[in-house]
Amino acid sequence: MSHPHEPPKDTGPAPLHGLLAEYTTPAEIIAASRKVRDAGFSRWDTYTPFPVHGIDKAMGIRMTILPWIVLGAGLTGLTTAILLQWWTNSYDYPWLISGKPMWSIPANVPIMFELTVLFSGLTALIAMLVLNNLPFPSHPLDSVRRFARSTDDHFFLFVEAADPKFDEAATKALLDSTHPHAIESVLEDRSTPDTLPTGIIYVLVILTVASAVPFALAAKARYTLSRTPRIHIIQDMDAQPKYKAQRGNPVFPDGRATRIAEAETVAVGELHEDDHFFRGKDGDNWARTFPPGFRADELAMQRGQERFGIYCTPCHGFGGEGNGMVSKRAEELAQGTWTPPTNLTEARIRNMAVGELFNTITNGVRNMPPYGPQIPTSDRWAIILYLRALERGHSATVADLEPAERTGL
Amino acid sequence: MAAISDVNPFVTPPTGDNAFARITDNVARIAETERPPRAWYIAFAAALVMLTFFLGSITWAVWNGIGTWGNMMPVAWGFPIVNFVFWIGIGHAGTLISAILFLLRQSWRTAINRFAEAMTIFAVICAGVFPGIHIGRPWLPYYMMPIPNQMDMWPQFRSPLEWDIFAVSTYATISIVFWYMGMIPDFATFRDRATTFWRRLAYGVVAMGWRGSSRQWHRYERAYLLLAALATPLVLSVHSVVSFDFATAQLPGWHTTLFPTYFVAGAIFGGFAMVVTLAVPARQFFGLKRIITIKHLELMNKVLIATGLMVGYAYGMEFFVAWYSDDSYEGFTFVNRAFGQYAWAYWTMITCNVLSPQLHWFKKIRTSPMATLLIGMVINVGMWFERFVIICTSLARDFLPSSWGYFVPTPFDYMTLGGSFGLFFTLFLLFCRYLPMVAISEVKAFHPAAHAHPEHH
Numbered sequence: 075m076s077h078p079h080e081p082p083k084d085t086g087p088a089p090l091h092g093l094l095a096e097y098t099t100p101a102e103i104i105a106a107s108r109k110v111r112d113a114g115f116s117r118w119d120t121y122t123p124f125p126v127h128g129i130d131k132a133m134g135i136r137m138t139i140l141p142w143i144v145l146g147a148g149l150t151g152l153t154t155a156i157l158l159q160w161w162t163n164s165y166d167y168p169w170l171i172s173g174k175p176m177w178s179i180p181a182n183v184p185i186m187f188e189l190t191v192l193f194s195g196l197t198a199l200i201a202m203l204v205l206n207n208l209p210f211p212s213h214p215l216d217s218v219r220r221f222a223r224s225t226d227d228h229f230f231l232f233v234e235a236a237d238p239k240f241d242e243a244a245t246k247a248l249l250d251s252t253h254p255h256a257i258e259s260v261l262e263d264r265s266t267p268d269t270l271p272t273g274i275i276y277v278l279v280i281l282t283v284a285s286a287v288p289f290a291l292a293a294k295a296r297y298t299l300s301r302t303p304r305i306h307i308i309q310d311m312d313a314q315p316k317y318k319a320q321r322g323n324p325v326f327p328d329g330r331a332t333r334i335a336e337a338e339t340v341a342v343g344e345l346h347e348d349d350h351f352f353r354g355k356d357g358d359n360w361a362r363t364f365p366p367g368f369r370a371d372e373l374a375m376q377r378g379q380e381r382f383g384i385y386c387t388p389c390h391g392f393g394g395e396g397n398g399m400v401s402k403r404a405e406e407l408a409q410g411t412w413t414p415p416t417n418l419t420e421a422r423i424r425n426m427a428v429g430e431l432f433n434t435i436t437n438g439v440r441n442m443p444p445y446g447p448q449i450p451t452s453d454r455w456a457i458i459l460y461l462r463a464l465e466r467g468h469s470a471t472v473a474d475l476e477p478a479e480r481t482g483l
Numbered sequence: 484m485a486a487i488s489d490v491n492p493f494v495t496p497p498t499g500d501n502a503f504a505r506i507t508d509n510v511a512r513i514a515e516t517e518r519p520p521r522a523w524y525i526a527f528a529a530a531l532v533m534l535t536f537f538l539g540s541i542t543w544a545v546w547n548g549i550g551t552w553g554n555m556m557p558v559a560w561g562f563p564i565v566n567f568v569f570w571i572g573i574g575h576a577g578t579l580i581s582a583i584l585f586l587l588r589q590s591w592r593t594a595i596n597r598f599a600e601a602m603t604i605f606a607v608i609c610a611g612v613f614p615g616i617h618i619g620r621p622w623l624p625y626y627m628m629p630i631p632n633q634m635d636m637w638p639q640f641r642s643p644l645e646w647d648i649f650a651v652s653t654y655a656t657i658s659i660v661f662w663y664m665g666m667i668p669d670f671a672t673f674r675d676r677a678t679t680f681w682r683r684l685a686y687g688v689v690a691m692g693w694r695g696s697s698r699q700w701h702r703y704e705r706a707y708l709l710l711a712a713l714a715t716p717l718v719l720s721v722h723s724v725v726s727f728d729f730a731t732a733q734l735p736g737w738h739t740t741l742f743p744t745y746f747v748a749g750a751i752f753g754g755f756a757m758v759v760t761l762a763v764p765a766r767q768f769f770g771l772k773r774i775i776t777i778k779h780l781e782l783m784n785k786v787l788i789a790t791g792l793m794v795g796y797a798y799g800m801e802f803f804v805a806w807y808s809d810d811s812y813e814g815f816t817f818v819n820r821a822f823g824q825y826a827w828a829y830w831t832m833i834t835c836n837v838l839s840p841q842l843h844w845f846k847k848i849r850t851s852p853m854a855t856l857l858i859g860m861v862i863n864v865g866m867w868f869e870r871f872v873i874i875c876t877s878l879a880r881d882f883l884p885s886s887w888g889y890f891v892p893t894p895f896d897y898m899t900l901g902g903s904f905g906l907f908f909t910l911f912l913l914f915c916r917y918l919p920m921v922a923i924s925e926v927k928a929f930h931p932a933a934h935a936h937p938e939h940h
Contacts, residue, residue, distance in 0.1 A: 119697060121694055121695050121697070122697060123503060123507075123695060124668070125701075129697050140709070141705060144706075158629060163640050169639060171641050171642075181640070184646040184649070184720070184724055184727075185640060185645075185646060187716070188650050188653040191716070191720075192653040192656060194709070195661075195713050195717075196657075198660075199660045199663070201706065202664070203691065205702050206703070208692055208699075210694070213692060213694050215694070222676070224695050225672040225675045225693075225695055227501050227507065296631075
């Protein structure tokens with residue numbers, strides 16, 4: 075099978091590719107380079123195992139543009155870092171972190187620096203390779219046996235036959251005058267095809283296309299809608315092996331996760347057999363006195379004032395006159411559905427049994443919700459104690475004052 | 484064991500009829516030999532066992548959660564961050580030797596720069612593992628990257644932890660670029676010496692068709708110089724950024740402007756200690772005594788004295804600032820550091836880092852490979868304890884006495900720490916076996932034979 079690009083092999087001897095001279099010391103190759111440079115050749119090069127000091131000048135190599143490319147890359151990195159940080163943290167998703175400014179230079183300097191270095195460093199490598207024509211899979215001189223020493227200990231100078239100044243005899247004489255270790259005529263390489271083997275090209279094309287597939291899938295997922303939840307490989311705490319209230323649980327005969335108390339049973343500490351204290355009852359009537367277990371002292375009064383302030387004032391107001399913020403607002407809206415809260419200082423409430431007041435707080439009345447679940451029992455009694463003080467304040471007469479206080483009026 | 488040579492194959496002098504050929508042979512034969520010395524097999528087996536422990540303990544931690552470690556409030560950072568800072572510090576000597584000594588025209592660096600760079604990369608790999616597993620849910624590290632995600636949120640760029648991501652990954656990338664670019668001409672040497680098809684193919688692919696043309700060398704040297712110039716500030720920035728993780732916190736003992744310089748000096752100190760620890764056995768077993776000479780060891784030991792003194796100065800200055808600031812929390816932290824529950828760790832650190840390098844003032848000690856190796860290892864221990872002391876003493880005794888505690892590592896902590904050395908040495912031993920251990924072309928360029936100019940001299 076013959077490759078389409080492969081030239082036919084039976085066209086006689088291959089033409090001359092160039093002349094290769096071999097030297098054993100750096101000094102010799104520098105001297106030879108000067109001669110070839112001064113002879114005006116343009117298509118020639120030297121091959122050395124390490125960078126020989128001074129050969130750039132001896133060969134007349136001009137300064138590479140590589141540093142300018144790297145400078146460009148560095149500035150690109152800097153700009154990228156500035157735009158990235160500004161766009162993400164102060165424009166696309168403005169993010170206030172402990173009162174720091176949304177955008178300020180100092181906090182963003184480290185990443186500006188890192189990206190500048192990253193872009194420049196990668197570009198230095200890539201630019202070096204591209205400017206040097208690398209990767210370069212097959213070199214015409216690879217077939218020359220002695221040339222393998224160019225990466226070991228010898229120094230080579232090669233003049234291409236394609237150079238306009240090249241003349242086989244004259245150039246050979248010029249190289250001879252530089253006292254080389256050896257001179258070899260290199261013929262054109264006719265056995266290595268000019269292109270990569272088809273198999274490798276196919277593999278490269280397939281790999282290139284395949285590498286775009288994940289990005290294409292990500293892009294598709296981003297711009298289409300789906301009714302199925304996304305695939306969650308790592309479940310984290312999505313599924314937790316526990317039963318929640320109102321859900322089923324096959325362990326119990328009734329199939330419910332919620333466990334309710336068995337009939338005729340009482341949980342520890344939940345018996346509440348003191349009718350007076352827990353329900354405000356004295357026999358069949360509402361109790362007219364505070365329960366014996368409740369200590370009506372200064373502490374209870376303060377507690378009651380505080381709780382009254384938290385739970386009662388929104389509707390009943392600080393003075394208990396039924397003019398709290400919620401009530402005022404509801405009357406302002408005038409929707410017609412509002413039952414105004416009771417004025418707690420009126421005679422009906424003043425004369426109401428404390429047991430009935432207790433029951434009202436506990437279970438609610440009309441549109442007042444039950445507060446039993448929110449306010450502990452003794453706090454409800456404390457609130458009533460404070461309420462009694464409020465009422466007294468509202469209905470006080472001169473007769474209520476001490477004789478000494480009366481004189482000050 | 485008959486297959487493995489009992490005699491070190493590298494004790495014979497390298498072959499070649501000139502200085503350049505002998506340098507090539509001295510380095511290339513290490514990768515070309517059929518059987519490396521027995522010490523390599525023993526070391527590699529030990530490294531693989533440790534690596535197995537590393538992977539096993541990490542798998543266990545990922546499977547069960549990081550409660551397998553001793554990290555617990557108040558010391559939530561514990562071993563993972565101690566190990567991270569330790570390894571990233573080790574990873575500083577390579578680029579320092581490659582870049583800063585290159586810019587300073589210190590030609591002795593050529594003997595050690597290649598494997599110091601390799602050491603850097605392997606240390607950064609070890610370091611990179613720890614933040615990854617310490618985040619608790621190691622399958623979500625991409626949250627730290629500025630990637631558009633389903634939450635439409637971005638990383639917070641005003642946080643030193645985010646700077647860390649950029650600094651460490653940039654450092655890893657640039658170190659690999661620097662290392663790889665330095666190896667291209669040496670890969671070409673390996674390719675041209677290859678005797679089998681597969682060797683020629685493998686080294687040929689990585690050498691990318693490098694032919695050592697002077698026009699190529701011209702651009703190569705320019706690119707190398709630029710990389711060195713870029714890597715120099717980079718190496719200083721990386722540990723500075725790592726120190727910001729601590730310095731921007733308000734914890735006494737961390738919240739100090741001294742940290743960036745102190746961390747960088749410590750990193751160079753610890754990194755050089757690791758270089759000598761590796762250089763002494765490497766030159767012994769791989770027959771590199773002609774390239775890595777006693778003079779090189781002596782120069783590195785002098786760097787150890789200098790950086791050891793800098794670190795000692797920083798330790799002293801911390802105490803001075805704690806006293807001079809008249810801040811009672813800061814003062815308490817440092818008295819507690821030296822005389823509290825972690826006093827044993829503190830004085831281990833002082834002995835290893837400040838006192839042991841002083842032995843190098845004696846010429847007999849700093850020119851002895853055995854003493855160099857031992858002191859290098861002692862300093863490595865000390866540098867690990869330095870990070871332990873910084874992290875644990877400050878966290879265990881913070882502002883709230885009610886939350887004070889004591890860090891107790893679990894067996895998995897020790898396995899992960901020991902195992903990280905397994906990862907490091909596995910990679911390093913593979914590097915010794917298959918890659919050019921010494922920068923062949925650079926050593927040649929600084930050989931006296933490379934400087935005989937007919938008309939200039």
